[in-house]
Amino acid sequence: MELEKKLSKVSKRIKSSLIRELLDLKDPEMISFGGGVPDPDTFPRHEIAKIASEVIENEHRVTLQYGSTGGDNILKEQYIKLLKKHENIDNLDVDNLLITVGSQQALYLLGITFLDEESYCGVSRPIYLGAASAFQQRDPKFINVPLLEDGMDLDYLEKELEKLNKEGNIEKFKFLYVISNFHNPAGVTMGIEKRKKVVELANKYDFIIVEDDPYGALRFEGEKLPSIYSMAPERTILLNTFSKVLSPGLRLGLVVGPKDMVKRISMAKQAADLCTPALTQRIGARYLERFDLIEGIQPTIEIYREKKNLMMKLVEEKLGDIKGIKWINPEGGLFTWITLPEGFDTLEMFEIAKEEKILYIPGTAFYVDEPDNNTMRLSFCLPTKEKIKEGMDRLRKTIDRYAKEKGLEI
Amino acid sequence: MELEKKLSKVSKRIKSSLIRELLDLKDPEMISFGGGVPDPDTFPRHEIAKIASEVIENEHRVTLQYGSTGGDNILKEQYIKLLKKHENIDNLDVDNLLITVGSQQALYLLGITFLDEESYCGVSRPIYLGAASAFQQRDPKFINVPLLEDGMDLDYLEKELEKLNKEGNIEKFKFLYVISNFHNPAGVTMGIEKRKKVVELANKYDFIIVEDDPYGALRFEGEKLPSIYSMAPERTILLNTFSKVLSPGLRLGLVVGPKDMVKRISMAKQAADLCTPALTQRIGARYLERFDLIEGIQPTIEIYREKKNLMMKLVEEKLGDIKGIKWINPEGGLFTWITLPEGFDTLEMFEIAKEEKILYIPGTAFYVDEPDNNTMRLSFCLPTKEKIKEGMDRLRKTIDRYAKEKGLEI
Known part of the structure; x- marks a missing residue:
């Protein structure tokens, strides 16, 4: 053949x-x-091993069974508490969250949910490789925004958006993909004024902001900045992951966003793999209950x-x-x-x-x-x-x- | 918005x-x-709990880390032994296998890998819902083959294939999707003569056979039949899962097929979620090492x-x-x-x-x-x-x- x-x-x-x-x-x-x-x-392997054994023995009807596509509500509730405590993010309930098989799946599902061949999406130049491969599956048109030392060159972005606007194509601009803290690969962090400007542009041109923040907890120096999500929760999708702060082997990613968007992304996940493993999710949930991920x-x-x-x-x-x-x-x-x-x-x-x-x-x-x-x-x-x-x-x-x-x- | x-x-x-x-x-x-x-x-929750704890304590550099996209080789080697012992399937090595997040992901990746809007794929009528939702993402043309008491109506299929052949469209017929044992939803099993006939048609019209067999181990009566895969390993992709024989909470699916096909499906997985959780894979591997899944x-x-x-x-x-x-x-x-x-x-x-x-x-x-x-x-x-x-x-x-x-x- x-x-x-x-x-x-x-x-x-x-x-x-x-x-x-x-x-x-x-x-x-x-x-x-x-x-x-x-x-x-x-x-923390000893803690994870103990929790794994416990949740299999005591919660086997959940941990060894199919789960819901949206994810384990106990994990979501714990993560909502963490976002409140450490990120000052409020007013979330479980329907604002989706648990994915790592952040890679979240990126992939965003591509499925929002991008067609005729769509535009804004990305940094250079771009995180996993995001590139996820979005490229949909073959959209990229607007490659150069990275400066304090994040994207938003003057460049604005000119490109205005061009799309004049051409009557602005509706096809679906989202801007931003790694706000300690960019992969470029290491840069988007400054506070630029974060505000991103929100301003998103409001003006009516697009979605995808804020990917896998490394935010790993700050060595300088001042912690408010997330873009916290400035525009009605149009921002925030991606988090356990991979850099607990363990990549659990493959736990989190999507936080407006309920209607999260529901659509979740529907794409249903066809992709039905649900994230119930076992790894409940391990994550019980870990969060007992330990502070950020302090840990x-x-x-x-x-x-x-x-x-x-x-x-x-x-x-x-x-x-x-x-x-x-x-x-x-x-x-x-x-x-x-x-x-x-x-x-x-x-x-x-x-x-x-x-x-x-x-x-x-x-x-x-x-x-x-x-x-x-x-x-x-x-x-x-x-x-x-x-x-x-x-x-x-x-x-x-x-x-x-x-x-x-x-x-x- | x-x-x-x-x-x-x-x-x-x-x-x-x-x-x-x-x-x-x-x-x-x-x-x-x-x-x-x-x-x-x-x-077997006690056994799984014990193994989970052990593989986290003793193999944390694997189980809590990223894995390869193709999957855990130890799990694959164990599964190859199982296929040899219980299915009489031989000559496999790890590159013939891909580990997925449940069979649903395997179905989804098959759609991504083989189907375009202008493609045809053959499915049973009725069709397993998960396969329908996975393939529908690609919006292909379905050839809906009625199910009889001994499986698909292959006369119907043959006529449709001949029609495509005459129209010059037979190359667009990518694969036939078959649940060979105890069909979901229809309960029927494809008889041996029909299995042979499927292979004959696949050879004649040069298409891939996707044999989905999640329930094969759950036989109550009647004689076990050889898999279609065993009759045509060069053009068949066999899907297996741990969900019905060990636990769905692990979300472990297996793709078995020709190496070049498995490689392509694996490349689609890389963009979709990088890798299946290393933890659940190694739990499955060590379980297979100690227990016979089929006897269990x-x-x-x-x-x-x-x-x-x-x-x-x-x-x-x-x-x-x-x-x-x-x-x-x-x-x-x-x-x-x-x-x-x-x-x-x-x-x-x-x-x-x-x-x-x-x-x-x-x-x-x-x-x-x-x-x-x-x-x-x-x-x-x-x-x-x-x-x-x-x-x-x-x-x-x-x-x-x-x-x-x-x-x-x-």
């Missing part, structure tokens, strides 16, 4: 994720600044902060002399974003990096238009401090070798 | 599941022949068999005198399918059923073309024997009241 002939258009369009392929490199000598995965030793993550934040500071110090020391290099010093999260001089191609350079046994993510993975080939994402959360030091040396060696090979002046 | 204007075409098309809405009726007086859910007291389900089968026999005896006793009534006596699974005389509309009759406090699933839920309104699905797995008796009395009363109201002779 000639499979290609049987595939749908969308299947032919899907490419395998570059990141996932890179992360499959299993050389023990390799130092990885690649994945955005938390250190599993920071997960503080020791991990201490570790991340130290690693981040170390990496940024080394970026400056080891790479700072490269003419025209730029980097982001993030206030939280898992990533820094480096822009090498013009002429560098970090995907091409990756071959040398493999030889030097240092792994980063070439920036080209994070664009839905022509990529800036001279960019790369580095994560500091998983390697030890010693490996960060050694890894930065290897990275410099890689850059030097590539520059020499290509005749680039640095 | 006027939400309707923002929705995608597919979102506007999605209807909420009738079954899920009916099953939300939470009246404790109600006797339900509705859901196809196993009795949670039959789940035998006591449950005993219970189901007794309940099925009781229900079928009562169908004959209590409803047998209704002129023109037909029913299926299934050899396994969870459902019987009843066809009332012409003129009955079981969805309309449902209002009386609710008053009589008996719940069934109106057949209209199981069609993607004009429904046969006089059909209904009854499940015998969950209610006690006492409730089955009482429920059948209530059903007869419901039918009598409806017939009287409508002036139908029965």
